[in-house]
Amino acid sequence: MKRLVAAFAILAGVVSAPPAWAQAARARVIVTVVDPSGGVIPDATVSLIGLEDATKAAAVEPVKTTDKGLATFEGVALGRYSIQGSFPGFELGLLREVRLRSGDNKHVVVLPIKKMESEVTVGRDAQNVASDRRSTFGTALTREQIEALSDDPDEMQQQLQDMAGPNAILRIDSFEGGRLPPKSQIKSIHITRDAFAAENHFAGGLFIDIITQPGIGPLRGGVNMRLRDGSMSARSPFTTTKGPERMQNYQTFFGGSLLKEKSSFNLSIGGQSSFETPNRFVYIPGVGTRSEPLSIRRPNDGLFLNGLLDYAITPDQTLRVGVSRSAFSSKNNGVGGNDELERAFSSENASTFVRIQEAGPLGRRFFTNTRMQIGRTSSTSVSVLEAPTFRITDARTTGGAQVSGGRQATMINLQSDLDYVRGIHSVRSGIILDGGSYRSDDSSNYLGTYLFESPTAFEAGRPTSYTRRVGDPNITYRNLQAGIYLQDDIRVRRNLTLSPGVRYELQTHLNDYNNFGPRFGMTWSPFKNGKTSLRTSFGVFYDWLNIGTYEQTLRVDGFRQRELNVANPLFPDPGNVGSLSATNRYLLSGDLPMVRNMRVSAGIDQTVSPRVRISATYAQARGFGLLRGENLNAPVGGLRPDPAFVNIVQVVADAASRQRTLSANTSITLAAPSPALNAPRWNWKRTSFNVNYSAGKAENNTEGAFSLPFTGSPGGEWGEVAGEIRRHRVNLGINTTALKNLSANLNLNASSGTPYTITTGRDNNGDLVYNDRPSGVGRNTQWAPRQVTVNGNFFYTLAIGKKTIQAPGGITGITIREGVATVMTGGAPPPRYRIGLSVNVQNLTNRANYTGYSGTMTSPFFLQPQSVLSTRKVDISLNFSF
Numbered sequence: 001m002k003r004l005v006a007a008f009a010i011l012a013g014v015v016s017a018p019p020a021w022a023q024a025a026r027a028r029v030i031v032t033v034v035d036p037s038g039g040v041i042p043d044a045t046v047s048l049i050g051l052e053d054a055t056k057a058a059a060v061e062p063v064k065t066t067d068k069g070l071a072t073f074e075g076v077a078l079g080r081y082s083i084q085g086s087f088p089g090f091e092l093g094l095l096r097e098v099r100l101r102s103g104d105n106k107h108v109v110v111l112p113i114k115k116m117e118s119e120v121t122v123g124r125d126a127q128n129v130a131s132d133r134r135s136t137f138g139t140a141l142t143r144e145q146i147e148a149l150s151d152d153p154d155e156m157q158q159q160l161q162d163m164a165g166p167n168a169i170l171r172i173d174s175f176e177g178g179r180l181p182p183k184s185q186i187k188s189i190h191i192t193r194d195a196f197a198a199e200n201h202f203a204g205g206l207f208i209d210i211i212t213q214p215g216i217g218p219l220r221g222g223v224n225m226r227l228r229d230g231s232m233s234a235r236s237p238f239t240t241t242k243g244p245e246r247m248q249n250y251q252t253f254f255g256g257s258l259l260k261e262k263s264s265f266n267l268s269i270g271g272q273s274s275f276e277t278p279n280r281f282v283y284i285p286g287v288g289t290r291s292e293p294l295s296i297r298r299p300n301d302g303l304f305l306n307g308l309l310d311y312a313i314t315p316d317q318t319l320r321v322g323v324s325r326s327a328f329s330s331k332n333n334g335v336g337g338n339d340e341l342e343r344a345f346s347s348e349n350a351s352t353f354v355r356i357q358e359a360g361p362l363g364r365r366f367f368t369n370t371r372m373q374i375g376r377t378s379s380t381s382v383s384v385l386e387a388p389t390f391r392i393t394d395a396r397t398t399g400g401a402q403v404s405g406g407r408q409a410t411m412i413n414l415q416s417d418l419d420y421v422r423g424i425h426s427v428r429s430g431i432i433l434d435g436g437s438y439r440s441d442d443s444s445n446y447l448g449t450y451l452f453e454s455p456t457a458f459e460a461g462r463p464t465s466y467t468r469r470v471g472d473p474n475i476t477y478r479n480l481q482a483g484i485y486l487q488d489d490i491r492v493r494r495n496l497t498l499s500p501g502v503r504y505e506l507q508t509h510l511n512d513y514n515n516f517g518p519r520f521g522m523t524w525s526p527f528k529n530g531k532t533s534l535r536t537s538f539g540v541f542y543d544w545l546n547i548g549t550y551e552q553t554l555r556v557d558g559f560r561q562r563e564l565n566v567a568n569p570l571f572p573d574p575g576n577v578g579s580l581s582a583t584n585r586y587l588l589s590g591d592l593p594m595v596r597n598m599r600v601s602a603g604i605d606q607t608v609s610p611r612v613r614i615s616a617t618y619a620q621a622r623g624f625g626l627l628r629g630e631n632l633n634a635p636v637g638g639l640r641p642d643p644a645f646v647n648i649v650q651v652v653a654d655a656a657s658r659q660r661t662l663s664a665n666t667s668i669t670l671a672a673p674s675p676a677l678n679a680p681r682w683n684w685k686r687t688s689f690n691v692n693y694s695a696g697k698a699e700n701n702t703e704g705a706f707s708l709p710f711t712g713s714p715g716g717e718w719g720e721v722a723g724e725i726r727r728h729r730v731n732l733g734i735n736t737t738a739l740k741n742l743s744a745n746l747n748l749n750a751s752s753g754t755p756y757t758i759t760t761g762r763d764n765n766g767d768l769v770y771n772d773r774p775s776g777v778g779r780n781t782q783w784a785p786r787q788v789t790v791n792g793n794f795f796y797t798l799a800i801g802k803k804t805i806q807a808p809g810g811i812t813g814i815t816i817r818e819g820v821a822t823v824m825t826g827g828a829p830p831p832r833y834r835i836g837l838s839v840n841v842q843n844l845t846n847r848a849n850y851t852g853y854s855g856t857m858t859s860p861f862f863l864q865p866q867s868v869l870s871t872r873k874v875d876i877s878l879n880f881s882f
Contacts, residue, residue: 027100029073032108032316032361033065033085033093040069040361041111044087048073051097055079067421068361076100085109106316132489132497132523137535137605137615141189145688145735147743150793150840153180153251155875159793160208162731162747163690164191168206174371174415175355179324180210181306182224182253185266187211196537196601198485198501198519199417199430203541203597203621212266212308221254222834222881228274234872236279237848243277243293247875255308266308275299278336281867282396283860285455294341302328317360324353332384334401337852337867338394344384345401351377370416380406381442389449392458393761393770394859394866402449405441405473412436424491435480440551443473448564450571451770453761454858465768466569471561475554481507481544487519495525505542505594509550512593515542533605535617543595549627549651549705550588558585558645565646565768584647586706589630592653596624611671616664623657628702628714635766646768651705655714661696661725680740687736698725703771703779710771719779720755727752743795746844753784761858774857787849787869792841801832838877846872 033044044065050056058077065071078100085093090111098107150156157180161168168191169176180186192207230245251270258265275297283289304326311319327350335344353375361367387400417430448468452458487501499521506515521537556563563584566574603617633640633648640646671685701709701717709717729751736744757771757779764772773779843849850865 025078025102026074027076027078027102028104029076029083029100030104030106031063031065031071031073031083031085032106033069033071033087034108034110035090041065041087041090042067042069044069044071044085044111046071046109047084047086048076049082049084051080051082055081066365067426068365068367068419070361078102083107083109085111087111108316137192137533137603137617141191146183146186146189147737147795149183149745150795150838150877153182154249155793155840156180156183159745159747159791160189160191162749162791163692163733164206164208168208169202170208170210172210173212173320173322173355173357174369175373175413179304179306179326181212181266181308182222182251182268185212185253185255185268185308196519196521196539196599197428197499198487198503198517199428201432201483201503201505201541203539203599219254219256220882221252222879224251224253224270224877224879225249226875226877228873228875230277232874234843234846236868236871238281238291238868239279239293241293243279244297245276247274248272249274258309263309263311265310266306268306269304271301271303273299273301278332280335280340281337282340283392283455284396285392285459289860294335296332296335296341296344298330298332298335300328300330302326313358314360317358320355320357320359322353322355322357324351324355326351334403338397340396340398342385342387342399343389343397343401345381345403346384347379347381349377349379351375365421367419367421368417369419371414373411373413375411376409377411378406378408386447388447389445390452390458391449392452392455394854394856394861395455399449400447402443402445402447404443404446407438407440407442409439410437426489426491428485428487430485432483433480434482435478436547437476437478438547438551439474439476440555441474443469445469448574450569453770455860461571463569463571464567464763464770466564466566466574468564469556469561470564471559473555473561475551475560477551477554479508479547479550481505495530497523499523499537505544507544507594509588510545510592510594511590515594515596517541531607534603535605536600536602538600539598541597541599543597545592545594546705552706553586553588553651556584556586558583558648567763567766567768582646583644584649585645586649587651589650589652592627592651593625595626595653597657598622598624611669612667614664614666616662618662619660621657621659623659623700625653626655626657626700626702627651627653627705628655629704629706629708631708631767631769634712638766647708649706649708655700655702655717657698657700657721659696659698659725661694661698663692663694665693666691682739684736684738686738687734690731690733690735692729692731694729695727696725697727698723701779708767708769708771710765710773717779719757719781722754722756722780726754741797741799743793743797745793747791748788749791750788751786753786755780756782756784756853756855758782758855759857761856782853782855782863784851784853784865787851788847789842789849789869790844790847792844793838794840795836795838798835798837799833800835832882834881836877836879836881838879840875840877842873842875843870844872 029048031046033041033046035041042065045062046065047062048060050058055077060073060076063071063073080097080099083095083098093109093111095107095109098105149159157170172180188211190209192209195207226247226249228245228247230242233242233245235242249270249272251268253266253268255266256264277293278296278298279291279293281291305324307323309321313319329346329348331346332344333347335341353373355371355373357369357371359369381403383401383403385400389397389399389402391397413434415430415432417428420427445467446469448466450463451465451467452462453464457464483503483505485501485503487499490498490500492498501519503517503519504515505517506513517540519539521535524534526532526534555561564582565584566582599619599621601617601619603615605615607613629649630652631647632650633642633645642648668689670687671683698721699718700721701714701719711717732748734746758773758777758781759770760772760774761770762772763770849869851869852867853863853865854861856862
């Protein structure tokens with residue numbers, strides 16, 4: 001009996017006890033913390049607060065979010081909770097009641113932005129941030145600085161180029177190139193300097209990163225109009241009168257939410273209609289110098305459309321789709337300067353691009369960012385006059401432009417990054433594929449060109465040479481260039497980051513597969529206050545073969561098309577030159593490698609005070625395998641080795657370059673921005689300064705892929721590069737909102753002049769290449785004078801109507817880059833309506849910056865300028881937004 005009772009007791013216990021799987025039933029909670037625009041916030045604090053007896057008893061420790069904004073709670077008791085997120089600079093984010101069920105529970109907490117903060121760095125402590133290579137050596141524009149930029153996208157792009165430097169590459173939402181969106185759609189602007197990581201193709205890359213945001217909340221939009229009238233423009237110093245000029249730009253834009261917390265959009269449509277009067281500056285034999293406006297106008301017209309749509313596929317993954325379409329036409333191109341009226345031609349260009357981006361976390365430790373761009377472009381040109389060309393070197397050109405046909409291209413670019421964060425490692429791997437299909441029937445010089453070395457030779461009817469292209473210009477080809485990369489930022493200590501990486505690249509048309517580029521960087525913050533960052537880096541970078549170079553070797557190969565080149569031809573009728581064998585041809589070397597650059601740099605980034613920051617970088621770079629032309633058929637004793645051709649120019653890679661640069665940047669902000677509602681009418685401290693200075697020297701021994709060295713070898717061709725690297729360059733930007741509702745931006749650019757080469761203007765060595773220099777004179781030994789330009793933009797805003805409730809993310813510029821966020825807030829919500837009037841002045845002082853100096857000794861303008869950079873122009877803009 002006792003055994004029976006015991007058996008029943010055991011059975012009852014088994015029946016009344018919960019099963020093992022029920023005892024183990026727990027929840028896993030994954031919380032993503034984001035700002036109002038959807039950007040993740042690292043290092044935020046997330047808390048689970050029980051709302052019933054069972055969940056209150058199961059206390060859960062708060063968790064910090066990862067670099068990808070994720071907080072994970074394991075083994076949480078089932079039931080009702082509230083989820084709370086917090087971070088300095090933001091209001092509290094709260095999900096008031098959620099019910100946790102067995103398995104994974106995913107939630108998103110949005111942290112509203114405090115209205116009165118000025119700037120907050122989101123992430124780690126000061127020393128930790130200062131040793132992060134992604135957050136140092138760059139500049140994040142404040143909301144006030146962005147507002148002070150021009151409303152016209154083209155002018156804004158020029159202002160940003162002035163601030164960053166002439167070599168800066170524009171990236172809009174991770175895509176290179178493209179047209180700037182309306183300013184109201186720009187969330188943040190960040191200038192990145194000294195980029196050395198394996199993800200970057202360019203040596204020492206300098207980028208202007210534009211992050212846009214689709215419209216959030218109710219429908220908002222506006223209209224921009226810009227006008228320039230010639231009556232407010234200054235005349236050229238080469239003429240006593242100025243011709244008519246006018247420019248009209250217009251743009252409308254609007255955006256907002258389509259599906260609440262799910263999808264939003266932006267759309268902008270605009271166009272331009274303008275004309276200007278070209279000035280000629282010529283020397284007419286028997287008459288002398290003539291400088292005057294021509295009797296024609298040069299019109300330019302265009303239309304463009306940009307659309308942007310984002311859609312939350314899941315709470316963690318966002319899909320963004322952008323579409324852009326542009327079409328532009330212009331007439332009377334190629335006229336002005338040395339080119340007379342009959343040289344005019346018209347052109348049309350159109351492009352369509354579709355951009356797709358998908359980004360978000362994958363699990364706890366991975367983050368992906370994939371973007372693809374598909375585009376199609378087309379261009380055509382038509383000459384006004386079909387006639388031969390007569391060119392007097394650096395003096396006067398008459399006759400037809402001899403351009404026809406065009407070019408069509410279909411291009412695709414795919415790039416995908418996969419980030420992985422674990423412990424001290426932040427790994428990024430990725431791939432980029434950049435390809436295209438091209439078709440061209442572009443034709444030039446199909447009726448022939450006579451070249452005269454001087455006005456005297458023209459008067460005597462003695463041309464030095466006659467060139468002409470004959471044959472079929474139609475070509476089709478494809479190109480693919482690709483790269484893969486792996487980068488790891490290793491947090492050795494909280495103040496020291498080592499960044500090893502490697503990149504591999506290859507390209508069709510090149511039989512070179514040994515293109516491994518190691519990269520390494522070290523970023524160190526030696527002091528606990530995190531105000532000082534030191535960096536050193538090393539990298540090997542490769543340059544892809546320019547498709548224009550490849551296209552030239554396809555088109556003028558001596559068989560499909562031939563380039564006739566006749567010395568001392570008959571004039572004015574060269575005779576039946578088509579039957580002659582005096583032909584140039586161009587080809588690529590069979591073992592052509594990629595151009596390789598080795599770069600080493602060292603720099604310092606110093607925060608002097610919360611209002612003052614300076615940085616400086618010194619870099620040295622060496623280039624190997626630069627392209628130049630080698631003449632396989634140079635005359636020997638006056639005779640060509642292959643009498644069937646004149647010059648056989650083969651592209652080879654034995655040229656080189658060397659470069660040293662020092663760049664420094666200083667930014668000064670006198671006071672924190674004030675909320676618009678409470679700001680005093682006048683406060684001179686609402687002013688900021690940005691100063692960039694660079695000094696450098698760049699030399700090489702080639703003028704390009706098809707350039708033939710005058711001395712016969714690259715060794716005798718070393719000279720300074722006539723490019724964007726100047727001996728000295730300084731940019732000073734002043735931005736102020738001292739007077740309430742008025743933004744003013746002044747920008748001063750000054751730089752050393754550029755070098756140019758002295759040539760004899762004659763074919764002294766008889767190779768029909770006119771690059772002969774006087775004895776003992778090297779390349780680019782003559783210097784143009786310095787250039788100084790002051791530009792100004794003034795913008796006054798009139799608010800109408802009551803203040804609206806600020807849509808999430810609409811009042812700030814938030815930069816979340818590589819896990820580090822900069823939150824730039826400015827206070828009050830915007831008015832219901834806003835009217836703005838702006839005045840933009842190019843070359844405010846109307847300084848004559850002369851350019852186009854002639855180095856040809858036979859030219860009547862030898863050592864004289866033949867053109868001038870933009871004279872003073874005034875644009876007036878009116879915009880309305882709601």
